[in-house]
Amino acid sequence: MKTNIQKLTFILFLVILMGCKKESDYKTEGELTGERLKEVVQSQLISVASVYFMPTGYNDSYQETFIIDGQFIQVGTRFYNLNKLITFNTSLEGGKATLDLYFEGN
DSSP states (O other): OHHHHHHHHHHHHHHHHHHOOOGGGSOOHHHHHHHHHHHHHHHHTOOEEEEEEETTTEEEEEEEOEEEETTEEEETTEEEEGGGEEEEEEEEETTEEEEEEEEEOO
8 A cells, every 4th residue: 555655656746747847948028039030030031130219219220230049139249138129020221131120218
């Protein structure tokens, strides 16, 4: 009887352990946004980005190369947190497909 209870307890422990997700399995809104941006960039062959802050429309970076890494995007030499991205669109400016990023005010 005691052996059966020990086996059952061990099996229950394993089931609970397998059901627990690691914190790294969960993605932030910024990471999900980064994944969406990567899809858009790849499908539209975009190589430069422009950054604007809302509500003023202040342009912080204009048609600079960029790298998306998790919930951050590096545009030129500046880093931006994609958790603060309000919206984005694509445009064709000066013959270049551009990713236009609109962030919460600076």
